[in-house]
Amino acid sequence: MEVRRITITIAGRNYPLNVPAAEEETLRKVGKQIEAMIKDFEQNFDVRDKQDALAMCALKMGTNAEVSQITNEKNINASNERLMQINRILEALEK
Numbered sequence: 001m002e003v004r005r006i007t008i009t010i011a012g013r014n015y016p017l018n019v020p021a022a023e024e025e026t027l028r029k030v031g032k033q034i035e036a037m038i039k040d041f042e043q044n045f046d047v048r049d050k051q052d053a054l055a056m057c058a059l060k061m062g063t064n065a066e067v068s069q070i071t072n073e074k075n076i077n078a079s080n081e082r083l084m085q086i087n088r089i090l091e092a093l094e095k
Contacts, residue, residue: 010034011050037061 002021007014008031019027037060038053047053 011038011054034061 003018004021004024005016005018006024006027007016008027009015010031011034017027034054034057037057038050041047041053041056045056047056
């Protein structure tokens with residue numbers, strides 16, 4: 001597995017990281033999203049402290065992840081139920 005040394009800048013600080021090459025693009029994208037969120041919070045919510053902006057980013061990203069997980073679980077459950085219905089229909093046709 002190839003490892004790359006990259007630097008991500010968040011809230012004016014540089015963070016050097018050793019990351020698998022396959023994850024580099026994702027980490028850069030997330031770093032840019034965090035920077036955009038910080039800028040948005042600073043401009044729209046009168047947040048002047050970087051730590052407060054980062055805390056708000058963490059809360060927003062955590063909330064989005066939790067909502068996404070709940071949605072995925074509902075979709076999986078709905079898909080499983082539908083597959084079980086199809087399976088029952090197929091079993092009935094075999095008889």
